[in-house]
Amino acid sequence: MAKVLVGSSRVVCYIPSMRAVSSRMRLFASYRQSQHTAALEQHRDPRDREWPDIKLGLLSPPDRRFPMPGNIGLSASAPSPLAAAIPVHSLDITTLPTRHEKQVMIMEQFFESEEGKAIIEKSEQSSSKKIPNVLECVAQDCPSKLRKGFMELFPEGDLIDDNLTVITLCQKTKNDMSGWSPSVEEERDELTSYFITGAQEICDLLKAEGYWADFVDPSSGLAYNASHTNATLFETDERYKHFGFEIIDLGCCKVLSHPLWGTHAFLGSLFTSAPTDSPIMKKIMQSLRKD
Incomplete structure (x- = not known):
């Protein structure tokens, strides 16, 4: 089971x-979007749901003279009794739920049922036994002495006067990242892809709440969404020592070391103006830690 440790600003x-991280952030974003859509629909003026003119386009009532498929009529001289018996209804597509909304409603009904609750409980028990918690997510205040350097990474963000929170995602790796091999490169590429997807989802959620947010591409050391600069932040940067990591100099190169996993570690980092105790940060951390 995932666990959370809360300290002062950490x-x-x-x-x-x-x-x-990637899958849970997509689900969280999808849920928030469905909630937002439902809220808009609830406060919508009923008059806005009426189609402007039922005679316009393909939504006009069927012609009673041609009731059969393909607009075929039984008689060209007189209206068909069958056609006269067919009621005329205007279709208002704005009141119909979308495919996504139908899926959300079906899933919510299933998870609220006894069968759904039993499946979820069984899945959680199975996951806690088979899948170890091998990723550490830490959100903490950025030391003031590092702000100027990070400002070079993100020229669009006002990092000097605003709050700055650093989110580090460190994954325990199968391979020792202090060396190189095809399996090391393959694992690093895979983790980079998952990190970028999850980090972008997190940044989008933070931006939707009015906060600034961006992250560093682990493969290039550059800010992902900001304008191009010469400033970089690779995982062997000495500044990561301020966030609980050790940078080991092997002579030919440097390597990141995690307090628990040593050099079996992959690191990605995000930066945002959202405080660690802000509602959206709490919701994101809560969404991540759900098993």
């Missing part, structure tokens, strides 16, 4: 994997 969350 929140730590342990979850299964980088892939779980």
Whole structure:
């Protein structure tokens, strides 16, 4: 099971994997979008749901003279009794639920049923036994002495006067990242892909709440969404020492070391103006830690 440790301006969350970050953030974003759509629909003026003119386009009532498929009529001289018996209804597509809304309603009904609850409970028990928590997510305040350097990474963000929170996602790897091999490169590429997907979802959620947010591409060390600059932040950057990591100099190269997993670690980082105790940050951390 995932667990969370809360300290002063520092929140730590342990979850299964980088892939779980990506999938859970997509689900969380989809849920928030469905809630937003439902709220808009609830406060919508009923008059806006009426079609402007039922005679316009393909939504006009069927011609009673041609009741059969393909607009075929039984008689060209007189209206068909069958056609006269067919009631005329105007279709208002604005009142019909979308495919996504139907899926959300069906899933909510299923998860609220006894069968759904039993399946979820069984899945959680199975996951807690088979899938170890090998990803550490930490959200903490950025030290003031590092703000100027990070401002070079993100020229669009006002990082000097505003709050700055750093979110680090560190995954325990199968391979020792202090060396190189085809399996090391393959694992790093896979984790990079999952991190970028999850980080973009997190940034979009934070931006939707009015906060600034961006992250560093682990493969290039550059800010992902900001304008191009010469500033970089690779995982072997000495500044990561301020966030609980160790940078080991091997002579030929440097490697990141995690306090628990040593050099079996992959790191990605996000930056945002959202405080660690803001409602959206709490919801994101809560969504991540759900098993």
